[in-house]
Amino acid sequence: MERWLRIKFVKKIINLLLINMKPANCTYKIPATINLLITIVCSVLYFALLYAASHCNTAWIFIYGFAFAIIMIPVYSLIHEAEHNILLPNYWWNNFVGRWLCILFVVSFSFFKHCHLRHHKKNRTDLEMWDLYYEHQKKWKRYGNLYLMMMGFGYFSLWLSVILFSFTSTFLHSSLFQKHTEIAGFLEGCNQKEKIKVMRWESWAVISFQIAIFLLLHLHFMPWLILFSIHGFVWSSQNYVNHAFSPRNIINGAHDLKMPLLLKPLYLNFNVHLAHHQNPGIPWLYLPHYIRKGEHRIGFFKNYIRLWKGPKLTLDKNPSNGMEELSDNPVADNIYSKPDAGSYDQKQEVK
Numbered sequence: 001m002e003r004w005l006r007i008k009f010v011k012k013i014i015n016l017l018l019i020n021m022k023p024a025n026c027t028y029k030i031p032a033t034i035n036l037l038i039t040i041v042c043s044v045l046y047f048a049l050l051y052a053a054s055h056c057n058t059a060w061i062f063i064y065g066f067a068f069a070i071i072m073i074p075v076y077s078l079i080h081e082a083e084h085n086i087l088l089p090n091y092w093w094n095n096f097v098g099r100w101l102c103i104l105f106v107v108s109f110s111f112f113k114h115c116h117l118r119h120h121k122k123n124r125t126d127l128e129m130w131d132l133y134y135e136h137q138k139k140w141k142r143y144g145n146l147y148l149m150m151m152g153f154g155y156f157s158l159w160l161s162v163i164l165f166s167f168t169s170t171f172l173h174s175s176l177f178q179k180h181t182e183i184a185g186f187l188e189g190c191n192q193k194e195k196i197k198v199m200r201w202e203s204w205a206v207i208s209f210q211i212a213i214f215l216l217l218h219l220h221f222m223p224w225l226i227l228f229s230i231h232g233f234v235w236s237s238q239n240y241v242n243h244a245f246s247p248r249n250i251i252n253g254a255h256d257l258k259m260p261l262l263l264k265p266l267y268l269n270f271n272v273h274l275a276h277h278q279n280p281g282i283p284w285l286y287l288p289h290y291i292r293k294g295e296h297r298i299g300f301f302k303n304y305i306r307l308w309k310g311p312k313l314t315l316d317k318n319p320s321n322g323m324e325e326l327s328d329n330p331v332a333d334n335i336y337s338k339p340d341a342g343s344y345d346q347k348q349e350v351k
Helices: 002-018 032-054 058-083 091-105 109-122 139-167 169-173 181-187 193-216 221-238 261-267 273-278 284-290 300-308 322-326 330-336
Strands: none
Touching: 032 058, 032 091, 032 221, 058 091, 058 109, 058 221, 058 261, 091 109, 091 193, 109 139, 109 193, 139 169, 139 193, 139 221, 139 300, 169 193, 221 300, 273 284
């Protein structure tokens, strides 16, 4: 009975912190202190787990790998906030911490941001259709496309981008990548000189950082690779679950997936993804306020399992151009412009 009361108390505290917290006067302030605290905790655990995995018995490496994959979940959620300029109120510090988190993740921040903002423009279009296929397409290719992405290629393609931006960025725009519909969709527009320059030095920073921690922490290659492989699989296999089998609509093509209460602090409301696509300028802490009443919600893990069953045949047409649809959404437009210095306050009525 006492244990049950303790669990109930913990759930109530999480509920108060992550679901029912309302900012004063409905002003949505970026939760900078919480974001920085999570960044520091995840950074410390990142180094601790990499070190421990390189200096332990083999059996423990996979346990540390699972823990590593878990702490990288909030790391990605915070990168996502930085991509929308809502990680920290100050634009420079927002990008600085975003770059730090991307160094941990092993990817260029500017490239990752470019890909994510492209995703908001082409969501559920023919350029991003991992979970579906048309009648004229070869079914086995569509299955292979999805399963390769989910089994880790989605993550390790980020490593490949770091290598290519560091040494030969022009190769990214070769026919090898351009003939793949989804990859070409992400790469479109990243061949501008200024963008490539920034992505190149960020990629060199990523490589230099990994070399430095190898030397300073006396890491071993195989434990290091195992930890990142487990993280790569976990991230890649979950990366599209928030969109899988949602309506073919650029803004509304996402889910507000149900998730066990105790996991919500880990994902930082990333499962409330439809609300995010409809309101991309709202910090993660307040997204539950934007879940529509009466909305049919399926479970996160139920949709995850459904995605592993493979892509489905679609008869729906390609949605309209992303920028046309986004132009009718004033909140969505904020993701493409630099915010004012200071704080990002979004004054709206709480739904």
